[in-house]
Amino acid sequence: MRQGGLRITSSRRIITEQLLATDDHVTGPALAERVKLVAPEIDQSTVYRFLDSVAALGLTVQRHFGDGPAVHHLADDAHVHLRCSECGSVIEVPHAEFVSMAAEVARRYRFEMRPAHFAVDGTCATCTDPAH
Numbered sequence: 001m002r003q004g005g006l007r008i009t010s011s012r013r014i015i016t017e018q019l020l021a022t023d024d025h026v027t028g029p030a031l032a033e034r035v036k037l038v039a040p041e042i043d044q045s046t047v048y049r050f051l052d053s054v055a056a057l058g059l060t061v062q063r064h065f066g067d068g069p070a071v072h073h074l075a076d077d078a079h080v081h082l083r084c085s086e087c088g089s090v091i092e093v094p095h096a097e098f099v100s101m102a103a104e105v106a107r108r109y110r111f112e113m114r115p116a117h118f119a120v121d122g123t124c125a126t127c128t129d130p131a132h
Helices: 010-021 028-038 044-056 095-109
Strands: 060-063 071-074 079-084 090-094 119-122
Touching: 010 028, 010 044, 010 071, 028 044, 044 060, 079 095, 090 095
Parallel strands: 079 119
Antiparallel strands: 060 071, 079 090
């Protein structure tokens, strides 16, 4: 953060600790709730500004999965999201599994994909199962 021009304040340190403590994707409201438990003086708007700042620096990735707030995760965890349009579940697929597809798209269409920066909508196995 410092290299990106952000000062390391006590509020940013606490928010960072809470972000790093999440095992999964986190929404702004959920992170703000976590922060509020350890530092009630930190306002929700401070958490949102922090998330915008670290995303702009490329430290986190922000994704929208249709309805609801955006989710955030660390940028070093490169993966593609498969989102079920029926139940809303999200499956994470390692970025490496999309590298060959991106290379083929580049070769055939002269278009550079950024596979870590999109979600693919479809239907999960549970919702596809006729017994469901």
